[in-house]
Amino acid sequence: MAADERNMPFIKHLASSDRKIRTSALGTLRTFLTAPTTARKLTDLDYLKLWKGLFYSVWMCDRPIPQQNLCADLASLVATLPTPSDNECAVVIPFLRAFWATLSREWTAIDVLRMEKYLLLVRRVFGASLAWAGDGTKGKKGKQWTGTRADGMLQLLEEWPFEKSGDLSKVPVGLRLHVLDIWVDEAEKLELLVKEDDESTKEDSDTFLDRLRTIVEVQSKSACQPVRSRAKESLSDERLPWNRITSSEEEMNVDKGDGDSWDGFDD
Template identity: 75%
Template sequence: MAANEGNMPFIKHLASSDRKIRTSALSTLRTFLSAPTTARKLTDLDYLKLWKGLFYSVWMCDRPIPQQNLCTELAGLLSILPTPSDDEGAVVIPFLRAFWATLAREWTAIDVLRMEKYLLLVRRVFGASLAWVGDGKKGKKEGAWTDARADGMLRLLEEWPFESTGDLSKVPVGLRLHVIDIWVDEVEKLELLDPDSEDSANDKNGKVQFLDKIRRIVEVQTKSTCKPVRMRTKESLTDDRLPWNTSALSDLDMAGRDDGRDGQDSWDGFED
């Protein structure tokens, strides 16, 4: 049976103007979501209701430090969601889908004075989402980035922030651009960009495969009908931190050394 607002009375308190009430409601929500039998019974509509409350919890939060702490705490909800061994994305993926649907729906209504905290919220949740994939087989040597978690997350990215048809009515330009701006930063934090690491060399954990799949999802945005999206995507894909760009630069360096000039390209003037 799906939960309803009568079973989740804390939702309305998440948007309270009283900070103490909001804090108490968030604590109750954490307890509520951490219960396996509860979380698995929630429907897509229930998750949308939860994220509407959380969206306005951020809306009502003032001052930079509390805002930063709240965004980090909301992203941290992923770590307390139950992950049944038979289907590890059964709770997390619907929870995140509701997050993206809520942000996409409300994005154009966010005023300039509040936008910065929502940009941070998107960054924190996006980073936590990728980190959740890598924790899929924590402590094991193989498969962390190529298991069911990875597949589910990649499908979600294609469905929402990197929506492939370019439907700007589904994912607003501003939200799309922000995710394009931050994705390289977030994969770097997870050490997916080090071409010299042992994991990358052997790819035992599937890091290279996972990064390459993200790359292909992002590349689709270069065909967007929106020019800013196309330009920003091309710029992000040429980031020097990305391993395929590092390799390209290395190849160019080697080509310069193999042309017989040994790097002596400077002009020293006319000989006497």
């Protein structure tokens, strides 16, 4: 049964012009969402209502530091949401799906003076989403990039920010471009791009990164030229493992350079 607004009265307070009321409402929301029995009863429509309130909470927030703190607080909700043992994605994925649906719906209406804080919000939530995807396996050291969480998150990315059909009425160009701008940065922060001492963990992270690469490659074939160009640019980032020059390749380049060099005539 859907939770109506009588059971979530804090939603309208999230968009209050009074900062104290907004802060109090966010605290109430956090308590509400972290209750396992409550969160699992919410419908997709309930999550959309929540994110509409959170969207306008960001809209009403002024000054850089409070905006940065709010974006971090909203992103941190991902890590605090319940992850039922029978279905780890039952709460987090619907919550994030509503986030992407809300940002996609509102993106073109965001004015230039407010855009920067929404760009930050997307970055923070995207980073928190990848971090959550890597926390799926319990009882092992480090992040594990396989399993239910990883599968659910990659499917969600294909469904929304990296939507495969190129439907710009579903995910606007500007939002796609921003996610293409940040995905390598956020992967680097989570050490997805570095070598691991544990080979099994490295294999998992390589698999996740390769699957993410495949999703982005679809964007490089988009009918929208800016999206196509930005996707290709992100995939050629020198930080990505497949773009790095190995030591053997460096030696080959040096050898080739030596063969072509000319030191002048002998005396």
